[in-house]
Amino acid sequence: MLSDIRLSMFLAQKSITKGNKGTLVLTIFIMALVFVNSVFVSSLFLGLTNTINEQMINTMYGTVVIEPKKDEKYVDGVYSLKQKISSVPGVTGVSAQYVTGAVLSYKDKSGAWSVHSINPDDEVTVTTIHNFMIDGEYLGKQDENEIMLGKEISGGYGGDDEDSSLGVKVGDTIDVLFNNGVKRSYRVKGIFGVNFRGADATAYVSQKEMASILGMEDKASQILIRTWDIGNEDRYVKQFLGLGVSETIKPWQNYASMVGDITESFDVIAMLISGIGLFVAGVTIFIIIYMNTISKRRQIGISRAVGIKESVIINTYFLQAMFIVTCGIVAGLLIMFSLVVPWFVSHPLDFSIGKISLLILPERVSISAISLVIAAVIAGLVPSIMAVRETIVEAMWGN
Amino acid sequence: MTGNAGTGGGAFVMVRDLCRIYVMGEVRVKALSNVSFDISKKPAEFVAIMGKSGSGKSTLLHQLGLLDTPTSGEVIIDGKNLLVLSESRKARFRLERFGYVFQEYALLPELTALENVYLPAMALGRKKEEYIRAAREVLEQVGLGERLHHRPREMSGGEQQRVAIARALINKPDILFADEPAANLDSASSGQVLELFRKLNREMGLTILMVTHEPEDRNYVDRVIWLKDGEIAEHGT
Numbered sequence: 001m002l003s004d005i006r007l008s009m010f011l012a013q014k015s016i017t018k019g020n021k022g023t024l025v026l027t028i029f030i031m032a033l034v035f036v037n038s039v040f041v042s043s044l045f046l047g048l049t050n051t052i053n054e055q056m057i058n059t060m061y062g063t064v065v066i067e068p069k070k071d072e073k074y075v076d077g078v079y080s081l082k083q084k085i086s087s088v089p090g091v092t093g094v095s096a097q098y099v100t101g102a103v104l105s106y107k108d109k110s111g112a113w114s115v116h117s118i119n120p121d122d123e124v125t126v127t128t129i130h131n132f133m134i135d136g137e138y139l140g141k142q143d144e145n146e147i148m149l150g151k152e153i154s155g156g157y158g159g160d161d162e163d164s165s166l167g168v169k170v171g172d173t174i175d176v177l178f179n180n181g182v183k184r185s186y187r188v189k190g191i192f193g194v195n196f197r198g199a200d201a202t203a204y205v206s207q208k209e210m211a212s213i214l215g216m217e218d219k220a221s222q223i224l225i226r227t228w229d230i231g232n233e234d235r236y237v238k239q240f241l242g243l244g245v246s247e248t249i250k251p252w253q254n255y256a257s258m259v260g261d262i263t264e265s266f267d268v269i270a271m272l273i274s275g276i277g278l279f280v281a282g283v284t285i286f287i288i289i290y291m292n293t294i295s296k297r298r299q300i301g302i303s304r305a306v307g308i309k310e311s312v313i314i315n316t317y318f319l320q321a322m323f324i325v326t327c328g329i330v331a332g333l334l335i336m337f338s339l340v341v342p343w344f345v346s347h348p349l350d351f352s353i354g355k356i357s358l359l360i361l362p363e364r365v366s367i368s369a370i371s372l373v374i375a376a377v378i379a380g381l382v383p384s385i386m387a388v389r390e391t392i393v394e395a396m397w398g399n
Numbered sequence: 400m401t402g403n404a405g406t407g408g409g410a411f412v413m414v415r416d417l418c419r420i421y422v423m424g425e426v427r428v429k430a431l432s433n434v435s436f437d438i439s440k441k442p443a444e445f446v447a448i449m450g451k452s453g454s455g456k457s458t459l460l461h462q463l464g465l466l467d468t469p470t471s472g473e474v475i476i477d478g479k480n481l482l483v484l485s486e487s488r489k490a491r492f493r494l495e496r497f498g499y500v501f502q503e504y505a506l507l508p509e510l511t512a513l514e515n516v517y518l519p520a521m522a523l524g525r526k527k528e529e530y531i532r533a534a535r536e537v538l539e540q541v542g543l544g545e546r547l548h549h550r551p552r553e554m555s556g557g558e559q560q561r562v563a564i565a566r567a568l569i570n571k572p573d574i575l576f577a578d579e580p581a582a583n584l585d586s587a588s589s590g591q592v593l594e595l596f597r598k599l600n601r602e603m604g605l606t607i608l609m610v611t612h613e614p615e616d617r618n619y620v621d622r623v624i625w626l627k628d629g630e631i632a633e634h635g636t
Contacts, residue, residue, distance in 0.1 A: 003524035010521065018509035302505040305466055306519045306566065307494025309487060392466045396505070 007308070008315035015292075015316065016323055024324070027288050031328020031372065034281035036335050038274040038368040039360065045266035046359040048351070053256065055354050059199035061255050062093070062126040062224035064236050067248040074219040075247050081223065082122075084243045090227045090236065093125025096220035098210050103177040104153060104203060106166040113153050115176065115203045117210030126226040129192050129199065136170035136190030143206045147174065147186035150200035151193035160197055160352060176203075182213045195354045223247075274368065282375035285324065289317055290383035300387050301395030310388040314381065321380025322373070329369050336360075410437030411606065412463070412574070417472035419458050419629075430458040431469065432629045438606060445600040445607045447616060450626035456610040457578055459626065463608060464497055464576040465489045477573070494522055498567030502579035504559040506551040506566075512538060512558075513547040516565045523570055530569070537565040541595060557588030564595060568605075575599070577609040581616070593619040 016024065057063055066085075068075050075081065078096045085094050098117040103110055120139045124130045130138045134157050139148050151157040155165025168174055170188050177183045186205070193200055211217060227236055233251030240249050293300065300313055341358060348355035387395070419431040434455075438444050448456045461467040463474055465481055474481045481492060499505075506515045513534050520530035538544055541561040551559050560580060567575055577596065581589035597619050599605045609620065617623055625633040 003521070007518075007521050014507075014509045014514070298505075299507055302501075302507065303518075304490065305464075305493070305499055305501075305505070306522075307490050307492075307497070308518070308522045309490050312522070391468075393461050396466075396501075 004309065004312050005315070008312050008319055011303075011312070011316040012319035012323065015296075015320060019292075023288070027284070027324050028327040028331055030284050031281060031325055031376075032331035032335055034277045034284075035329050035332030035368060035372055036340065037277045038372070039332070039336055039365055040340060040358070041273045041277075042270040042364045042368070043358040043360045044356070045263075045270045046361060046364065047357050048353075049263045049266060050359045051351070051354045051356050052262070053252075055194065055196035055199070056256055057226075057230065057252050058128040059194045059196050060127070061252045062095070062226040063230055063252050064225040064227065064233055064240070065250045065252065065255070066223040066225065066240070066245065067250060068221070069247050074216070074221065075223060076219055078218050078220045078223065081245065081247070084245065085223070085225055085240060088236065088239050088243070090229065090232075091225060092228050093122070093224075093226035095119065095122040095126040095224045096207075097123075097222050097224060098207070098214070098216070098219070099221040100210075100214075101179045102203070104166060104174055105177070106168045106172060106174045109166050111153070111164055111166070113201055113203055115147075115178070115205060117205050117207045119207045123204075126224045129194060129204075132192045132194045134191050134193045136188065138190055138192075139204055139206055141206060142208065143189065144209050144212070145184070145186055146189040146205070146209075147176065148190045148192065148204040149188055150202050151191055152197060152201040153203055154188065154191045157191065157193050159193070159200060161201070178213055180214065184213065195352060197352070274371070278371050278375045281328075281372055282379045285321055285376045285379035286383060288324075289321060289380050290386075292320075293317065293383045293387040297387065297390075297395050301392050301397075304388065304392045305396065313388050314384045317384030317387075318377065318380050321376045325373050325376035329372060333365075411440030411477060412438035412608075413473070413475040414463065415473040415475070417459070417462055417474065418470045419455075419462060419467070420470045430629050431455045431462065434459060434472070434626075434629075434631055436624060436631060438608070440604075440606065443600055443604040443606045444622060445597060445620045446609070447620040447623045448608060448610045448626060449612065449617075449623050450632070452612070454626040455629040456612075456626055458629075460576055460578050460608060460610050464499060465493050466499075494519055495570060496573045498570070498572035498575040500560065500563050500567050500575065500577040500580045502582045504551065504556070504563045504583075506559055506562055508551050511548045511550055512543060512554065512562045512565075515551070515562055516569055519566060520569045533569055534565070537568050538562070540568075541565045542591075555588070557584050557591060560584060560588070560592055561595070564592065568599070572605070574606045574608065577607060579610055579612065581611070581613065589613075 066075060066081070082094045082096060085091055095118060100115055101112060102115045103112050118139065120141050134151060139146065149168070152159040152161050153165060155162050155167045156169065159165060166174060168188050170191060172188050173185050174188060175183060175185050233253070237249045237251060303313055304310065341360065344358045348357040414437070415435050417431055417434040418429070421428040421430055438446055448459055450456050458467070462469045469482065476496070481489065484492060507518070510518065513531070516538055517530040517534035520533055535544070535547065538547060541564055543558060543561055543565065546554060546558060551562070554562065581592050584592060593616060596607055596609065600607050624631060
């Protein structure tokens with residue numbers, strides 16, 4: 001058995017080293033491109049969904065959200081609840097928000113948007129909006145009569161809905177008609193743009209201002225929580241429940257059903273593209289090994305005539321296929337990590353949802369590599385098995 | 400002499416009623432028909448199979464050398480009916496007991512002379528030092544001690560054929576099958592090859608079955624089996 005393997009390796013090595021180098025390099029290059037294509041497509045889609053997820057966490061929900069109990073409109077006892085939540089190890093920020101609808105108007109333009117009241121000092125511990133101020137300043141805790149607008153509301157900064165925006169600049173005064181009928185005028189203090197439409201279509205006022213409008217204290221529509229890690233939300237939910245938090249607790253994923261659908265769709269597309277790539281790779285290896293076996297038909301006959309086992313000959317071609325695909329994968333990894341990834345790091349794609357880069361997961365890379373190996377093994381084995389099925393006389397003399 | 404001549408009990412090679420029919424669509428071509436003969440071991444014989452083109456010489460050699468499977472009949476070598484063996488057992492038998500020399504040399508072009516020669520020994524599972532030493536020795540024996548690392552394309556036809564003979568000898572076979580071994584060689588090289596065969600037969604006791612169409616090759620052999628239209632036409636010396 002060992003001598004058979006040694007013999008197969010000997011013949012495969014001779015065939016590779018003494019065969020046509022140009023064909024070998026071209027084949028390996030094709031394998032590398034197929035591998036790069038497979039990894040690239042899945043990584044790009046993963047990067048896209050990852051960016052959406054990050055935007056949701058960073059600009060809208062944090063990692064865990066506490067909502068009012070069922071059939072209740074507000075979360076009560078916000079102050080003590082925040083104290084409890086902040087005591088849980090791993091919680092890095094807590095921000096209570098009151099959310100209401102309002103009609104914002106400036107000159108002859110108006111529209112209905114969502115207005116959030118925040119304690120700016122708390123909010124910066126949960127969301128990153130303060131890092132994306134396009135103009136003006138972020139809200140201050142004591143700010144009254146001032147409002148901060150997303151670029152979809154203000155207009156003028158390349159939002160998706162420029163036509164329906166107000167067309168205001170920092171320093172302009174707008175009118176806000178809250179759902180409870182209270183109408184106030186606010187100076188626009190700052191305009192932000194996080195490139196995530198849901199967040200950019202939001203207006204912010206201070207909690208102090210909202211309290212004066214609604215006459216409510218120690219209540220909130222939602223409490224956003226930020227944890228230092230992402231992906232362990234269920235553990236935090238359990239801990240909050242253990243502390244006696246009786247409100248509705250939701251991890252951020254609950255708000256990402258749309259993203260979930262997109263992710264599934266992208267996975268299907270990525271699978272299809274990778275599948276086609278693998279099929280092409282399989283056919284390529286098949287053609288190359290088939291042509292190789294056809295051109296070496298007589299040699300196969302000679303080898304069998306002198307007593308070399310069929311299994312040794314099949315293994316010889318199997319090893320050649322493995323060599324080609326292994327080199328292809330290694331070359332593909334080199335292309336991916338020395339060219340494609342660095343390029344995307346310095347030139348991320350600028351989508352309306354944010355900057356998209358590649359997210360390369362080792363398990364996805366492994367799946368691509370294993371799939372390519374399987375395709376190569378099948379494509380390598382079939383023609384070699386076909387070649388040893390004919391008789392020695394047929395192989396040697398074509399009878 | 401016609402029919403099944405030269406048969407007897409206890410022979411080293413016994414061929415009985417060997418038939419090979421090729422079926423090509425609706426047409427059945429009888430390449431060999433009820434061929435029977437014996438070859439003795441002591442003394443080892445150097446037998447030529449002769450006949451006109453299309454008489455079935457090479458077909459007979461292929462059946463005896465287990466390169467093809469006859470339609471019916473028996474090939475018994477050293478008391479063993481070879482045609483009942485599985486393909487893998489046949490391959491092992493070829494490796495251990497047979498050597499082959501073909502008209503077109505049949506060397507692997509990617510291998511050097513030394514590698515071509517030690518390939519069957521390697522397949523037999525012999526140790527590396529052992530098969531390299533054996534290959535060197537046998538190449539020296541056929542006069543190619545200076546051409547060990549040359550590839551087939553770097554050697555003349557006569558040299559390539561001697562490499563093929565060395566490969567056939569590496570596992571110390573019982574029988575050497577040669578299919579027109581000198582057909583592609585000039586008269587000098589042809590003479591060298593046939594002299595070498597006779598020497599191997601006489602000095603090493605190697606049984607040789609050689610297909611040839613050259614009348615003068617009869618001078619080197621012990622016996623000739625003449626074939627005509629797939630049947631034995633005559634045995635002679």
